[in-house]
Amino acid sequence: MTPDVEGFFDEGTNTVSYVVSDPATGKAAVIDAVLNYDAAAGRTSHEHADRLISHVRTHGLEVEWVLETHVHADHLSAAPVIREALGGKLGIGHFITEVQSVFGPVFGVDKGFPTDGSQFDVLFLDGDKVPLGNIEGRVIHTPGHTPACVTYLFGDAAFVGDTIFMPDYGSARCDFPGGDAATLYRSIQKLFALPPETRLFLCHDYKAPGRNEFVWETTVGEQRQRNVHVHEGVSEEEFVAMRMARDETLSMPALILPAVQVNMRGGKLPPPEGGVSYLKIPLNRF
Numbered sequence: 001m002t003p004d005v006e007g008f009f010d011e012g013t014n015t016v017s018y019v020v021s022d023p024a025t026g027k028a029a030v031i032d033a034v035l036n037y038d039a040a041a042g043r044t045s046h047e048h049a050d051r052l053i054s055h056v057r058t059h060g061l062e063v064e065w066v067l068e069t070h071v072h073a074d075h076l077s078a079a080p081v082i083r084e085a086l087g088g089k090l091g092i093g094h095f096i097t098e099v100q101s102v103f104g105p106v107f108g109v110d111k112g113f114p115t116d117g118s119q120f121d122v123l124f125l126d127g128d129k130v131p132l133g134n135i136e137g138r139v140i141h142t143p144g145h146t147p148a149c150v151t152y153l154f155g156d157a158a159f160v161g162d163t164i165f166m167p168d169y170g171s172a173r174c175d176f177p178g179g180d181a182a183t184l185y186r187s188i189q190k191l192f193a194l195p196p197e198t199r200l201f202l203c204h205d206y207k208a209p210g211r212n213e214f215v216w217e218t219t220v221g222e223q224r225q226r227n228v229h230v231h232e233g234v235s236e237e238e239f240v241a242m243r244m245a246r247d248e249t250l251s252m253p254a255l256i257l258p259a260v261q262v263n264m265r266g267g268k269l270p271p272p273e274g275g276v277s278y279l280k281i282p283l284n285r286f
Contacts, residue, residue: 001155013075022133029065035078049078063088069161073256077267091122093150119266144184145172168208170229181243196221
């Protein structure tokens with residue numbers, strides 16, 4: 001079955017959020033919603049989330065799910081904004097607990113901060129079903145970029161998070177805590193095992209050299225043939241060597257410290273102190 005998919009690109013973070021829906025019933029899921037964040041001013045706003053909300057309301061959709069493909073390091077999640085406006089259960093991969101166990105102490109969160117994923121309604125394991133109207137969605141655990149990464153497959157549409165990028169750009173970094181290049185290679189092979197016509201919807205695009213427009217949809221067949229990092233014929237050993245060498249040249253994402261401490265809370269800002277929420281920046285830790 002073919003779901004309707006609408007992508008919403010946030011150029012400030014190079015992130016794509018999605019509204020995916022069952023055309024027969026109007027049931028919908030919102031995936032990887034972005035909260036606008038002005039780091040210089042310490043100010044959040046909802047312009048991007050409002051675009052998703054407007055689309056859902058204009059098309060008469062009913063949101064059943066608000067989904068995260070992983071704990072993002074490049075933007076703050078707008079999941080609470082979406083849920084307040086539209087409802088829906090908040091879901092993420094089960095191994096969010098590993099991310100929380102690593103980063104909870106780093107950010108000096110309150111001693112009672114739970115690392116059991118209880119900030120989310122549903123923690124998905126590989127193979128779990130995600131019903132969306134008449135479409136039976138499925139979760140594919142695709143770690144490597146982070147241990148909690150999952151792909152959501154609805155009909156012929158797979159939402160892959162940061163597992164893979166456009167064929168001319170390649171693959172995701174693996175140098176975050178819990179990341180692993182060999183694991184990412186095997187996760188990509190899971191995606192390559194899907195039918196070649198399966199549509200892949202990516203969480204980011206950065207305009208590969210020579211390309212002048214942002215794009216975020218490709219297919220399994222196209223990736224198998226043309227991905228510059230991991231097309232068919234590239235061995236695991238070759239991929240790991242390439243990925244490790246490339247990762248050594250990358251700097252930290254600009255918003256990783258604000259983003260992770262918010263996103264591991266399900267998008268909720270830290271508890272207010274004297275009526276104000278504060279993001280904590282650990283000095284000389286990374």
